[in-house]
Amino acid sequence: MLRSNVEELIKKCAIRFVDSQIRPLARKWDENKQYPLENMKKFAELGLLGLRIPKQYGGSGRGLFDAVIVLEQIAKADASTAVNLHVQLNASPLYIMLYSGEEVKKKFLPALVSGKVLFSMAQTEPEVGSNLTELRTLARSEGSHYVVNGTKSMITMGANADVHLVYLRFDDDSIGCLLLEKDTEGFSVGKSEDFLGMRGLGSAELVFQDCQVPEENVLLKGPGSLRKMLTMFNGTRVGLASISLGIAEAAFEEALRYSKLRTVSGKPLIALQGLQWKLADMAVNVEAMKHLVYSAAQDTKLNGFPDQFTSSAARIVASEGAVKITNMAMDIFGGYGYSKELSIERYLRDARGMIYVGGTTDILRNAIGAYLYKKNV
Amino acid sequence: METIVMIKQVPDTTEIRIDPSTGNLIREGIESIINPDDRHAIEAALQIKEKLGGSIIAICMGPSQAIDAISEALGFGVDRGILLTDKCFAGADTWATSFTLGRAVEKINNYDLIICGQQAIDGDTAQVGPQLAEYLHIPQITYVKGIKEITEKKIVAKRLVESGYEIIGCGLPALLTVVRELNKTRFPRFDWLIDACNKRAPIEIWNAADLGVKAYQVGLQGSFTNVISTYTPTFKRRGEILEGDSQRMVEDLLTRLEENHLV
Ligand SMILES: Cc1cc2nc3c(=O)[nH]c(=O)nc-3n(C[C@H](O)[C@H](O)[C@H](O)COP(=O)(O)OP(=O)(O)OC[C@H]3O[C@@H](n4cnc5c(N)ncnc54)[C@H](O)[C@@H]3O)c2cc1C
Numbered sequence: 001m002l003r004s005n006v007e008e009l010i011k012k013c014a015i016r017f018v019d020s021q022i023r024p025l026a027r028k029w030d031e032n033k034q035y036p037l038e039n040m041k042k043f044a045e046l047g048l049l050g051l052r053i054p055k056q057y058g059g060s061g062r063g064l065f066d067a068v069i070v071l072e073q074i075a076k077a078d079a080s081t082a083v084n085l086h087v088q089l090n091a092s093p094l095y096i097m098l099y100s101g102e103e104v105k106k107k108f109l110p111a112l113v114s115g116k117v118l119f120s121m122a123q124t125e126p127e128v129g130s131n132l133t134e135l136r137t138l139a140r141s142e143g144s145h146y147v148v149n150g151t152k153s154m155i156t157m158g159a160n161a162d163v164h165l166v167y168l169r170f171d172d173d174s175i176g177c178l179l180l181e182k183d184t185e186g187f188s189v190g191k192s193e194d195f196l197g198m199r200g201l202g203s204a205e206l207v208f209q210d211c212q213v214p215e216e217n218v219l220l221k222g223p224g225s226l227r228k229m230l231t232m233f234n235g236t237r238v239g240l241a242s243i244s245l246g247i248a249e250a251a252f253e254e255a256l257r258y259s260k261l262r263t264v265s266g267k268p269l270i271a272l273q274g275l276q277w278k279l280a281d282m283a284v285n286v287e288a289m290k291h292l293v294y295s296a297a298q299d300t301k302l303n304g305f306p307d308q309f310t311s312s313a314a315r316i317v318a319s320e321g322a323v324k325i326t327n328m329a330m331d332i333f334g335g336y337g338y339s340k341e342l343s344i345e346r347y348l349r350d351a352r353g354m355i356y357v358g359g360t361t362d363i364l365r366n367a368i369g370a371y372l373y374k375k376n377v
Numbered sequence: 378m379e380t381i382v383m384i385k386q387v388p389d390t391t392e393i394r395i396d397p398s399t400g401n402l403i404r405e406g407i408e409s410i411i412n413p414d415d416r417h418a419i420e421a422a423l424q425i426k427e428k429l430g431g432s433i434i435a436i437c438m439g440p441s442q443a444i445d446a447i448s449e450a451l452g453f454g455v456d457r458g459i460l461l462t463d464k465c466f467a468g469a470d471t472w473a474t475s476f477t478l479g480r481a482v483e484k485i486n487n488y489d490l491i492i493c494g495q496q497a498i499d500g501d502t503a504q505v506g507p508q509l510a511e512y513l514h515i516p517q518i519t520y521v522k523g524i525k526e527i528t529e530k531k532i533v534a535k536r537l538v539e540s541g542y543e544i545i546g547c548g549l550p551a552l553l554t555v556v557r558e559l560n561k562t563r564f565p566r567f568d569w570l571i572d573a574c575n576k577r578a579p580i581e582i583w584n585a586a587d588l589g590v591k592a593y594q595v596g597l598q599g600s601f602t603n604v605i606s607t608y609t610p611t612f613k614r615r616g617e618i619l620e621g622d623s624q625r626m627v628e629d630l631l632t633r634l635e636e637n638h639l640v
Contacts, residue, residue, distance in 0.1 A: 001576050002441055002444050002460070002582055003444065003448070003573075003574050003575070003576060003578065003580070004444050004445045004447075004448035004573065004574045005574070006570075006571055006574040008445075009445060009448055009449070009452075009570050009573075009574060010567055010570055010571065012408060012445075013449065013452065013564070013565050013567070013570060014567075016564070017564050021564075045566075046564060046565075046566050046567050047566040047567050047568030047569060048567045048568075050568060051567065051568075059568070060567070060568045060571045060572075062571060066571075070567070
């Protein structure tokens with residue numbers, strides 16, 4: 001039966017949407033440090049927020065690879081918008097799908113699909129970043145609910161999300177997570193972050209003061225919870241890698257176009273061997289990133305998730321590669337690349353931020369190192 | 378209200394490049410899209426459906442990859458898609474195209490309105506819509522830039538003409554060809570695009586046998602016109618600078634204009 005290829009079709013349609021609705025406004029969002037709220041509304045109208053949500057909750061039931069294809073295209077125009085969407089596609093709602101009871105699923109998943117409820121995912125604390133076992137935000141059991149106290153920092157969509165998936169410590173000393181709704185008494189949004197790049201994330205601090213959370217909102221608690229959460233990270237890492245890939249592709253494509261237009265002594269820049277080598281390196285790097293990210297996105301060997309090595313490798317190569325490529329693109333543009341009139345400097349600032357979002361790439365090296373240390377050779 | 382929209386898949390460029398050695402279209406690096414005017418036809422059908430209910434069928438004649446145009450139409454909210462594809466449909470001129478589309482409409486046999494784009498960016502003839510209406514013996518309103526009134530029985534539309542617009546009404550069934558001023562198109566929904574790729578999607582593929590047509594009636598064989606050759610026009614212009622004082626230069630210029638029979 002003749003049918004269209006899903007991935008190619010959604011890629012094509014994503015490109016058209018991005019070109020008309022996102023790229024023209026990305027500069028403004030960056031300059032104003034503005035969370036582009038209208039995007040999420042549009043994503044809901046386009047049936048995109050339910051991409052990975054099972055059909056019985058109103059979604060399309062697709063996998064990580066489809067999310068990666070869409071995020072890559074969005075990131076080519078605005079990485080912040082891509083990260084905001086990534087949190088909805090690949091992060092918090094998946095925890096609900098896997099670890100919450102039916103009532104909670106019915107309450108939140110259709111609401112996400114229609115754009116009525118948006119999520120954040122809050123791990124980082126002012127004093128604890130890389131090492132999640134040291135989290136200090138505490139949930140204390142009190143009858144049929146939990147009382148949460150603590151502070152989270154740098155939380156993407158912190159100021160705009162309706163429900164926060166909070167990583168914390170329970171009173172049995174296990175690390176787990178729960179859902180905290182924004183109208184919970186004692187919850188407030190603290191200071192907003194003023195980042196170098198990724199300025200459309202609506203990043204903010206979250207403050208919990210004796211917040212009462214009903215028991216059914218607890219998703220993971222007790223022994224083994226942290227391991228499950230770390231498995232979820234394998235998927236989110238690939239989503240983030242696709243965003244770095246998008247930034248790198250945008251910078252490379254713009255540099256290549258410019259190298260054919262700009263002339264030096266009557267010849268286009270690309271006629272100079274020195275720049276040909278730079279462009280060749282960029283092309284090779286982008287190609288390598290793409291293969292690694294796509295293969296990780298299609299890897300489901302760990303109960304539907306990519307494994308830790310594959311996903312970490314994809315993120316390291318893509319996030320660090322994007323910094324390298326945006327830097328090289330700036331060189332090809334010369335002084336104009338350093339000007340805010342063009343997008344290259346924004347790509348560079350955004351690529352730099354992607355090294356930290358979702359854990360630093362050095363921490364991923366730790367994980368790979370530990371894996372190699374244990375591996376039989 | 379049962380509406381049929383005719384959509385064509387075209388290369389996404391208005392600057393079509395042709396390989397001078399083979400005369401073939403250079404397709405490399407060029408995406409295929411739904412013809413821009415046809416998007417406005419789809420949008421018109423969707424707005425009419427939102428107002429009056431009913432359903433929309435999209436028909437596309439083309440090679441098998443034109444399935445993407447049908448899938449995208451379903452992404453917009455079209456209910457059913459029909460791809461007319463057969464080796465013998467290839468190379469059709471506007472007559473053979475409207476005949477083939479006409480046979481498909483006759484096979485569907487239940488419609489109130491047919492909407493086409495004004496013209497396709499890869500042909501620019503604007504003939505297929507009017508010819509289809511003639512084939513079906515139904516009234517047509519071409520160059521529609523506004524719909525003033527539509528009911529189950531009749532339509533009143535604003536029709537673009539060179540000096541302004543006309544207001545024309547007719548009974549249904551009828552055929553419209555629409556211009557881009559008519560409406561603002563929406564984006565396809567991702568969830569519906571995904572559904573359109575499913576085996577169970579409401580998409581049918583019809584070939585010559587399904588339409589009950591013979592190879593000599595359709596495609597290149599059924600065409601009254603033949604393309605002998607295609608080429609990109611080359612402009613070989615050479616500037617010439619006239620010298621001397623102004624008297625001299627004006628005289629030279631006039632001589633040259635006269636020599637070339639330009640004055
Ligand atoms: C744009 C942006 C968006 C973000 N969005 C979110 C979000 O939505 N939710 C959220 O929870 N957090 C978010 N963060 C926070 C991010 O996850 C943290 O910045 C990251 O996990 C690192 O933590 P830290 O900043 O506290 O660094 P630290 O943990 O203090 O690390 C400092 C440095 O030490 C290194 N280091 C630490 N431990 C080791 C070790 N064992 N071995 C070797 N090196 C080590 C790190 O690699 C780093 O270079 C975001 C950050 C940014 C920049």
